[in-house]
Every structure is written in structure tokens, then in C-alpha cells.
Amino acid sequence: MGIYVLGIAGASGAPYSKRVLEQMLLAGHNVKIVITDAGRKVLEVEEDLVLTGNTEADTPVLLEWAQAESAPGVLEMYHHKDVASPIASGSFAIDGMAVVPCSGGTLGRIAHGISNGLLERAADVCLKERRRLVLVPREMPISLIHLRNMTAVTEAGAIVLPQAHGHQRSDRYGGGTNTCFAGNRFACHEAVARPRTNHVLGRRNSVSGVY
Secondary structure: OOEEEEEEOOOOOHHHHHHHHHHHHHOOOEEEEEEOHHHHHHHHHHHOOOOOOOHHHHHHHHHHHOOOOOOOOEEEEEEOOOOOOHHHOOOOOOOEEEEEEEOHHHHHHHHOOOOOOHHHHHHHHHHHOOOEEEEEEOOOOOOHHHHHHHHHHHHHOOEEOOOOOOOOOHHHHOOHHHHHHHHOOOOHHHHHHOOOOOOOOOOOOOOOOOO
């Protein structure tokens, strides 16, 4: 299956992160995950999930949290300061990336090409290589600065997919509104995986082989 990057930043919305990770692994994808310090704090507050920052020790904890220990997919965790990791380079081919949730600060740094860590760098690589990037912001109310940053990343080729509960027939997905968001046809993992057209250069995507 595909190779995807999942970033978790310091905004509310840990249940969404959990469901998206679960669905990507169940789909058999190879998931490279990056969690910022603020993201780890949110996971602890919202999910009682305590991560140490040690990627080797935290990987099985994440798999258990996502209820994906026996899933066919593969999970590999990178430290958010490890800018020498493969996903920091455009020469490492991936199929796409999602940041779930995406804080306002992370959105702003991605919008302006400021890579303070691996998460922002990996997102910057997706934009420069014309690979699919999905950002799931969680801010309310939204300021003019947020709106301008959303416009900037959209113009650069990213997809802004705000956290929004689906209320139409959400019971059909068997897991409430989180599953409705992350498990149906509007799912973040499907948005990342869907073939994209390179609207800037019109060149062939290096991984999926589509134009």
C-alpha cells in the first residue's frame, strides 16, 4: 500500500488523530508519524495517553491506543526534532501527508515556509514536491490571520479540512462523529490517498504515477 506521513500538533482533537491513525493502518498503509511536544501534551490531556518522547518505546503504545496492533499496516515514529529523518527530504518518496490536528501556529509556520521541526519540514517538502498535504485545523473563532494562512496553504496546493462533525446518518459508521469524520468518503486518510492533479507544474506524481 501507500506511504503516508501523519503529523499531530498541539491543538484539540486527539480523538480524530486516533481514528485517522487506526483507519490508515487498517487500510494497510505504511505510516510515518511525527508528534510535537505540544501534541504529546494534548494526547495526555484528552486521551490519558502518556508518551515519553522515545520513539522506540512510544511506537507500541501508539499502536495499542489506536487499537491497531494486529492491523496490516506499519507504523514508524520519528522524533519531531529529527530533521535528518527520511521524510525531511524530497528524495524520499511518499504518497501524502496529513496533520491531524493542525494548530494555528503550525498552520502559520507551514503557510510561511518556517520549519521549526520535522513536522513543518515534512509538510514543506510535500508542498515543494507537489505531493498531497491535508491540514486539519482546530481553531474557534477563526481570526483573519488564520483565514489568510489557510488561503496561503491552499494556494500552495494543500487541502484545508477543518474538524467538523458529520451529523447526517453518522450512526451508519458505527463509531459516532469521529468515525463519520475519519472513516467515510470524506475521511482524512482517503483525502490524502486520493490521486491529485499537479495544478502548478502538471507533472507526473513521483509515487502514484498520475498527472
